[in-house]
Amino acid sequence: METTYIKAINDALRIAMREDENVFLLGEDIGALGGAFKATEGLLDEFGSARVLDTPISESLIVGAAVGAAAVGLRPVAEMQFADFVSCGFDQVVNMAATLRYRHGGNAKCPMVVRCPSGSGVRGGLFHSQNPEAWFTRVPGLKVVAPATAFDAKGLLLSAIQDDDPVIYFEHKFLYRRVKEDVPEASYVVPIGKAALRMEGSDISFITYGSALYHCLDAAAELAKEGVTSEVLDLRTLLPLDRGAILATARKTGKVLIVHEDRLTGGIGGEVAAIIAEHAFEYLDAPVMRLGMRDTHNAFAGAMEEYILPSREKVLAAGRKLAGY
Amino acid sequence: MERDLELYHNLRLVREFEGRLSKMHHQGRIPGGVYSGLGQEALVVGSVYGLAREDFIFPLHRDLGAFLVKGVDPRLLMAQILGKKTGLSGGRDSFLHAGSLADGVFGATSMLASSLPVACGVALKFKMNGEPNVVLAFFGEGASSRGDVHEAMNFAGVQRLPVVFICENNFYAFSTPQPMEMAVEDVADRAAGYGFKGHVCNGNDLFAVMHEVGAAVELARRGGGPTLIECKTYRYSGHSEHDTATYRTKDELLEWESRDPIYMYEFYLQKKGHDMAALSAETGERVKATVDEAVKFAEDSPDPEGPEAMDGLYATQV
Numbered sequence A: 001m002e003t004t005y006i007k008a009i010n011d012a013l014r015i016a017m018r019e020d021e022n023v024f025l026l027g028e029d030i031g032a033l034g035g036a037f038k039a040t041e042g043l044l045d046e047f048g049s050a051r052v053l054d055t056p057i058s059e060s061l062i063v064g065a066a067v068g069a070a071a072v073g074l075r076p077v078a079e080m081q082f083a084d085f086v087s088c089g090f091d092q093v094v095n096m097a098a099t100l101r102y103r104h105g106g107n108a109k110c111p112m113v114v115r116c117p118s119g120s121g122v123r124g125g126l127f128h129s130q131n132p133e134a135w136f137t138r139v140p141g142l143k144v145v146a147p148a149t150a151f152d153a154k155g156l157l158l159s160a161i162q163d164d165d166p167v168i169y170f171e172h173k174f175l176y177r178r179v180k181e182d183v184p185e186a187s188y189v190v191p192i193g194k195a196a197l198r199m200e201g202s203d204i205s206f207i208t209y210g211s212a213l214y215h216c217l218d219a220a221a222e223l224a225k226e227g228v229t230s231e232v233l234d235l236r237t238l239l240p241l242d243r244g245a246i247l248a249t250a251r252k253t254g255k256v257l258i259v260h261e262d263r264l265t266g267g268i269g270g271e272v273a274a275i276i277a278e279h280a281f282e283y284l285d286a287p288v289m290r291l292g293m294r295d296t297h298n299a300f301a302g303a304m305e306e307y308i309l310p311s312r313e314k315v316l317a318a319g320r321k322l323a324g325y
Numbered sequence B: 001m002e003r004d005l006e007l008y009h010n011l012r013l014v015r016e017f018e019g020r021l022s023k024m025h026h027q028g029r030i031p032g033g034v035y036s037g038l039g040q041e042a043l044v045v046g047s048v049y050g051l052a053r054e055d056f057i058f059p060l061h062r063d064l065g066a067f068l069v070k071g072v073d074p075r076l077l078m079a080q081i082l083g084k085k086t087g088l089s090g091g092r093d094s095f096l097h098a099g100s101l102a103d104g105v106f107g108a109t110s111m112l113a114s115s116l117p118v119a120c121g122v123a124l125k126f127k128m129n130g131e132p133n134v135v136l137a138f139f140g141e142g143a144s145s146r147g148d149v150h151e152a153m154n155f156a157g158v159q160r161l162p163v164v165f166i167c168e169n170n171f172y173a174f175s176t177p178q179p180m181e182m183a184v185e186d187v188a189d190r191a192a193g194y195g196f197k198g199h200v201c202n203g204n205d206l207f208a209v210m211h212e213v214g215a216a217v218e219l220a221r222r223g224g225g226p227t228l229i230e231c232k233t234y235r236y237s238g239h240s241e242h243d244t245a246t247y248r249t250k251d252e253l254l255e256w257e258s259r260d261p262i263y264m265y266e267f268y269l270q271k272k273g274h275d276m277a278a279l280s281a282e283t284g285e286r287v288k289a290t291v292d293e294a295v296k297f298a299e300d301s302p303d304p305e306g307p308e309a310m311d312g313l314y315a316t317q318v
């Protein structure tokens, strides 16, 4: 059935709650309002206010309570109204959730999900546009996913809910209603830790995730007209990275461009580039290239936002340069 | 201008500005979100009026009026809201995510109530240097659920800081009604736990706000420490202009509209013997002209250029 990315999230939540009564949701305005973006629309009606819990404006509490509930057998799915606000619950994510199992001698589980509506391109400005995934991708004990398609949005969320570790789930706001595709109605999972090859080719590789996937696919289609065939690898999971898939495409084409909307410096692209440099150096025909948001804040004004973000044109220009090596 | 008239002018200016934003938003002339403070004018005017330029305020998303009363140029504020180069943040962020330190207006982030600990830092400087200035920190009853509020109030109490915490209780945090936010009726009760006084006041009654905040400001200036003032009020619009606010009833809105802060104040002016019809028309024209000019200035202002997004990050380049 044709389903939007946001509807796929809603479907996944509903399925998970039907399948397992231990699954419950907590967050701000997720009940009657159905969430700021309507991700939880209709769930209060079906499951009641005990399982669709409207909380005060207390991100630290939302994450912390999820950790506690998860440790004793529930499967909470916490919603940040915007990913940007996860900073207010940061300690609970990176110290409490991430180390729970470790500091209990491996004898604890923390089956929880923190949903983070992230991303730019929606004129959100400094505090409603952030891509804070790299704050978390260096924290062992967490898993970090960032679906780009509606199919993955559903399958990765179901995976994340079933997973016994804390999963930070970045859902891209720009894609919510713009991405629409056939998604099975039934329950299914997309495995955490597995990248997806979206396009096969032999000349250059794009390694990407989230909204940047679409810039890469567009650029690859354009390059195809110029006789350059591309691989497009969608990472989908950012922690742990699918090193096998990264190295396979790097070794195949020898030319890699990493693209993400997150800031360039300290973004996951640096890690991907290092993996390639360490383990596929002999296969490379060009320097590993990266394209990310410029190293500044998520500026509001239209021209500024355009200037700092990756775009189809910027990816295409970088792709041409790479192909030219 | 006589105080009574100046207050009236301020109330009307804030309402005109807010009303214009709402209209412009519906006409698609405003990029980004608009969080209307319509209905809450007495609260911002009454608390900020009479502060010195050196005093600081920490307004939040619904406190546009506080900017105006504190002395921020309406033209610059409008340019800020339109994301223009001439705006307070030069287009780097929208709406009220900007300040004007020269006017004693500290810009907030979106992270609700994160500004309260910062307000304590400003107050700490006033205390350290023996400056007789005060800090007003605004926050919603919804934001009062954040830990930063607790940390700020606790510290302010310990240090007897010259800060007045102003809670705007409009009974809803986005769609969440107060009983889902807290198990008490009055946020002001919490002050006791921090070792200072908390007062509840009718936030739609200009004089009540001026009386309560004024006394707290005087106490703070004399070194008597912080106070928490809770102003009960109501926002007429939805949370943002996109929100149709179906979580509350029409009757509830009507009831609050019948307690409109400006009507109440006009009633007072009339009792004082002013010709209200004439005064209202004349004031209306003046504030309309001010806002017209602000809109013209802002809309005629250039948009920032893309590369300007890289400016303003560091005071010293390495």
Ligand SMILES: Cc1ncc(C[n+]2csc(CCOP(=O)(O)OP(=O)(O)O)c2C)c(N)n1
Binding pocket: A028, A057, A059, A081, A085, A088, B062, B110, B111, B112, B139, B140, B141, B142, B143, B144, B168, B170, B172, B173, B174, B239
């Ligand atoms: C830390 C944080 N969490 C969530 C939000 C999203 N948000 C913006 S305004 C708002 C409601 C605020 O309610 P309240 O503090 O009562 O102020 P009001 O809007 O009613 O004036 C929410 C949840 C935010 N801005 N910051």
